[in-house]
Amino acid sequence: MTAHLLIESGGPQTGPACERFLGDAARLARDGHQVVLFLVENGVTAAVPGTAPGIETFLSDGGELWVDTFSAAQRALPAADLTPRARLVDMDDVAARLLEPRVRAVWH
Amino acid sequence: MPRPVPRTDVLLNLFGAPHQTDLVTSALRLAAALLRxxxxxxxxxxxxxxxxxxxxxxxxxxxxxxxxxxxHPSTARVVRELIEDHPDRLYWYVCRFCAEERGAAEQIPQVRTRAPFVFAEHVNAADKSLLMGVC
Amino acid sequence: MGDQARWLLIVEKAYRGSIETQYADVLYCVPDLHRQSGGCDLALRGPAAGYALDTGARPALRLGGRTLDTLPHPPTSVAKLLAAGVTVLVEEDGLAALGRTAAERLLPGVRVIGGDDLAARWPSYEQVWFL
Known part of the structure; x- marks a missing residue:
């Protein structure tokens, strides 16, 4: 099993591209891989309930959801408005994850 | 004699364009966090x-x-200062073909231009590669 | 809508490069367009709805030895536009996508409009531009 760090930067306003990537994340999680999905830039709005259906599927398939604190603050998006299973993180957390030898990262 | 590509933990391939999204900001934030x-x-x-x-x-x-x-500092200055802050740990390469095609062949001295056909050497010299954006 | 507004400027592509843009974001040219045109209305659609929200202090970034404290701060820019007499509209669906409490953080003076109400106004403008 491979650990993945998947990074979504576009968000729901990019339409099918975002949903397909969330689908990729869900499939990897369903296949038993450890998957962290990090939402950054406009991607953070995918963590608002109801904006990106693929997020709920991903979470129910066992994925872990991270949201960039800086990007959320830029958009005045408070933690209370995010799906409860989202974790606000800093880029230092992402760097630490990326440096773990077993982790593969994909930027979208 | 070309210098060998130094071994690094991470290669960030910054392919997306500036002034379109916050990709450049994210790349520099991530680079700074890795360097920290x-x-x-x-x-x-x-x-x-x-x-x-x-x-x-x-x-x-x-x-x-x-x-x-x-x-307001230019991006060239922001990058230059980041390189100068980490002289033995941060290396910035510029695709020569892309730079020439865009009239940007003249680069600041802190970065190196490289031919696109040596790109794989850089991928092979890094433990991890992340491709950010498309061009 | 502004009574005298002749141009409608719609922004939907948002957050276009904090470090490279700094002060010169998409809103930077709007006061001058407002002056030159005889009046502009500004509509914020989709992710650009976030420009009309109070985010608190201007963000700063630590990059090596430098703290970059000149990043764009859209709420400040929008407040300047309002002070200059620009009517600022934000579409309801864009606002809703920024969280269930987003409307509570809307800058004073910004007007919320329904998702398809803007197009109904297009014929009254000389120009309609996505900026």
Whole structure:
């Protein structure tokens, strides 16, 4: 099993591209891989309930959801408005994850 | 004699264009965070991202005509200072073809231009590669 | 809508490069367009709805030895536009996508409009531009 760090930067306003990537994340999680999905830039709005259906599927398939604190603050998006299973993180957390030898990262 | 590509922990391939999304900001934030953790990092720019370190940019952006007393650093300066802060751990490469195609062949001295056909050497010299954006 | 507004400027592509843009974001040219045109209305759609929200202090970034404190701060820019007499509209669906409490953080003076109400106004403008 491979650990993945998947990074979504576009968000729901990019339409099918975002949903397909969330689908990729869900499939990897369903296949038993450890998957962290990090939402950054406009991607953070995918963590608002109801904006990106693929997020709920991903979470129910066992994925872990991270949201960039800086990007959320830029958009005045408070933690209370995010799906409860989202974790606000800093880029230092992402760097630490990326440096773990077993982790593969994909930027979208 | 070409210098060998230094071994790094991470290669960030910055392919997306500036002034379109916050990709450049994210890449620099991630690079800075990796460097804070002691990692060795190389960045390879392609497409319009090669203009980030164009010599013609100088040290400062054009003046804000609504606030003439305030200086705003150019991306070339931001990158230069980040490299100077980490002289043995951050390496910045610029795709020569993309830079020439965009009239940005003249680059700041802190970065190196490289031919696109040696790109795989850079991928092979890094433990991890992340491709950010498309050009 | 502004009574005299002749141009409608719609922004939907948002957050276009904090470090490279700094003060010169998409809103930077709007006061001058407002002056030159005889009046502009500004509509914020989709992710650009976030420009009309109070985010608190201007963000700063630590990059090596430098703290970059000149990043764009859209709420400040929008407040300047309002002070200059620009009517600022934000579409309801864009606002809703920024969280269930987003409307509570809307800058004073910004007007919320329904998702398809803007197009109904297009014929009254000389120009309609996505900026």
């Amino acid at each position: 953790r002691g990692a060795r990092v190389q960045i390879w720019t392609c497409g319009d991202a090669t203009r980030l370190t164009g010599a013609a940019l100088g040290d400062a952006k054009p003046r804000d005509y609504t606030d003439l007393g305030r200086e």
